Amino acid sequence: MIxxxxxxxxxVELITIKGRRAIEExxxxxxxxxxxxxxxxxxxxNGVKIYNSASMTLEEVxxxxxxxxxxxxxxxxxxxxxxxxxxxxxxxxxxxxxxxYKVIPGVSSFTAAASSIKREFTLPGVSQTVILTRIEGKTPxxxxxxxxxxxxxxxxxxxxxxxxxxxxxxxxxxNGYKRNxxxxxxxxxxxxxxxxxxxxxxxxxxxxxxENITKTAQILVGxxxxxxxxxxxxxxxxxxxxxxx
Numbered sequence: 059m060i061x062x063x064x065x066x067x068x069x070v071e072l073i074t075i076k077g078r079r080a081i082e083e084x085x086x087x088x089x090x091x092x093x094x095x096x097x098x099x100x101x102x103x104n105g106v107k108i109y110n111s112a113s114m115t116l117e118e119v120x121x122x123x124x125x126x127x128x129x130x131x132x133x134x135x136x137x138x139x140x141x142x143x144x145x146x147x148x149x150x151x152x153x154x155x156x157x158x159y160k161v162i163p164g165v166s167s168f169t170a171a172a173s174s175i176k177r178e179f180t181l182p183g184v185s186q187t188v189i190l191t192r193i194e195g196k197t198p199x200x201x202x203x204x205x206x207x208x209x210x211x212x213x214x215x216x217x218x219x220x221x222x223x224x225x226x227x228x229x230x231x232x233n234g235y236k237r238n239x240x241x242x243x244x245x246x247x248x249x250x251x252x253x254x255x256x257x258x259x260x261x262x263x264x265x266x267x268x269e270n271i272t273k274t275a276q277i278l279v280g281x282x283x284x285x286x287x288x289x290x291x292x293x294x295x296x297x298x299x300x301x302x303x
Contacts, residue, residue, distance in 0.1 A: 059130055059131070059158060059159070059160070060123055060131045060133065060152065060157060060159040060160075061080045061084075061130070061131070061132050061133070061159065061161075061162060062135060062139050062145055062148075062149075062159065062160070062161040063080050063081065063132050063133065063135065063162045064077060064135055064136075064137060064138045064139050064140075064143075064162060064165070065077065065089075065094045065095070065098055065134050065135060065136055065137070065164055066136075066137065066164045066248075067136070067137055067165055067166065067170035067171075067247050067248045067249075068167075068170070068248040068249035068252075069095075069170075069249065070095050070097040070098055072165045072170070073098065073164065073165075074162060074163070074164065074165075076162050077162045077164060078101060080130075080132050080162060081098060081099075081101050081102060081132055081134070082101050082102070083103070083130055084103070084106060084130050084131065084132040085105075085126070085130045085131065086106065086107045086108075086109070086122065086126055086129050086130070086131045086132070087099065087102060087106060087107075087108050087109070087131075087132045087134055088108075088109040088119055088122060088123075088131065088132070088134065089108070089111065089132075089133075089134035090111050090112065090134065090136055091110035091111065091112040092112040093136035093274075094134055094135070098134065111133075116147060116148065119133070119148065120148065120151045120152070120155075123152065123157060124155060124157065127157055133145075133148065135164070136167075137164055137165070137166045137167045138163050138164045138165065138166040139161055139163070139164065140161070140163065141166050141168075141190060141218070142192070142219060145161070167247055167276050168188075168190060168216035168218070168276055168278070170244075170247040170276075171216070171242070171244040171247040171276035171278055172278065173248075174244050174254060175244060175254060175256070175278070175283070177242075177278070177282055177283055178282065179214040179216075179280075179282055180214070180282075181281075181282050184214075184280075184281050184282055184285055185212070185213050185214045185280060185281065185282055187211070187213035187214065188213065188214045188215070189208050189211070189213050189215045190215075190216050191203065191205065191208055191215065191216075191218070192217060192218045192219045192220050193220040193223055193226060193227050193230060195220070195223065204230070205217070205227065205230035205231060206230045206231070206234035207234065209230065209233070209234020209235045210234045210236075212235065212280075212281075213280065214279075214280035214282045215277075215278070215279045215280055216276060216277070216278055217276070217277035217279065218276065220277060221243060221245070221266065221272065221273065221274075221277060222272050222273060224243075224262070224263045224266045224267070224277075225263045227277060228241075228263050231259055231279060232259050235259070238258045238259050238260050239259055239279060239280060240256075240257075240279070240281065240283035240284040241256075241257055241258060241259055241278065241279040241283065242254065242255065242277075242278045242279075243265075243266050243275050243276070243277050243278075244276045244278070245269075245271045245275040246274050247276055253271060253275075255269055255271065256283075259279075
């Protein structure tokens with residue numbers, strides 16, 4: 059059985075119990091060595107064979123799986139595999155050769171980043187929508203999903219894989235929001251060397267450059283970072299529901 063496992067954002071304790079168990083039972087682990095904490099490998103059993111996919115092609119990864127189809131194989135991805143995890147192309151290859159697989163979700167860097175700055179994306183009266191996106195780079199972005207167009211909505215946003223182009227990000231956000239809004243950049247969220255930079259669209263690019271943050275960072279933007287909000291009805295004494303009359 060092949061199991062795609064989300065390792066979480068950095069802190070090894072943030073992997074799910076099911077994900078940890080899959081690692082413990084694996085005969086082979088193929089992990090994203092450039093992003094996944096090596097501490098996860100300490101939970102592997104004796105005799106496990108480990109591959110670092112950072113230097114492997116898609117074909118090489120699939121070959122390992124194909125040539126060991128009777129083994130328990132863990133494909134260990136950072137964060138949650140369903141978000142910028144490039145797992146669809148791997149699963150399609152496995153479908154072609156009729157190899158069975160499953161996916162175990164993980165904690166994503168965007169939720170980890172929100173926890174690091176102690177914020178909630180969905181504040182009543184502010185935003186009930188979270189947009190996950192990236193700015194165009196080597197990977198193109200559809201015209202209808204360009205950052206400035208998404209920013210026009212005014213929702214809470216989490217921007218992946220874009221901090222190296224922070225000035226371009228800021229320009230696009232300003233064109234969309236058309237005002238100065240709060241923004242936070244969280245590098246290596248939940249790792250021991252986590253770095254947090256808070257600011258606004260007017261000053262964040264300069265602050266990020268000063269801190270020399272060029273990769274492995276989540277950009278969070280929106281009024282949820284610093285604003286007045288309405289309290290939730292969930293705990294309002296005048297609001298009843300099936301668990302409280």
